[in-house]
Amino acid sequence: MHEVLGEEWLAQAVDLLVRLVEAAGAIVIFVGAAVAFCWFLVAAVRERRPEAFVPVRLGLGRFLALGLEFQLASDILRTAIAPTLRAIGELAAIAAIRTALNYFLSREIREERAELDRRPDPAAPDATPLDDTDLPR
Template structure:
């Protein structure tokens, strides 16, 4: 029975790893296409921020899939060595995901701030030099 479970988990690990790789690949292709599109259209460097944010989200999701495959790999009768390797890999991937998420949140905050600064407040009184 344990051998059958090990085979099933092995297949699941492969599927989940493939899903993670596919997510990262799709994100990279999408980001590259958007990068080229924004670059060709001649927008400023700030136009690349949404591209980076989206790529970051794809990478974070791909890392989650990869971590899930590592957890699955050790699901059937793990040894202490395998558990130690999982702990190390999980710590590294979690740290990567944490810092990537922090960078995404910071970029979003900056984009929102810039959008607020660029949009005039309709409730604000008009300046003397402005005409309607």
């Protein structure tokens, strides 16, 4: 009698899930790149200042970080069924590389965000208090 949830069926199901998660990661990265490119064009035409591209980089960085998480999830799924020592070693190497990429990407996003938060908003009214020299006489 054939098992309903035999190892071959389970392997095929996990393979399908791996492909779906990989596709989701690829789509997230592609959409992020497309959106960032549109933001880049708008910033290039309107502003033409280097600071205008920082939000574009931050947005793209978020998409890349999310896409990398999906890719790592697919790698973990791939080794979920009867992993070999070689597959575990490959997963460890891939996970280390993707985790390092994600760490540095997240750190750069945090630093860029902090830099943006420190910059005064040119559209905001001057919030510095008046002193005696600023008053009309």
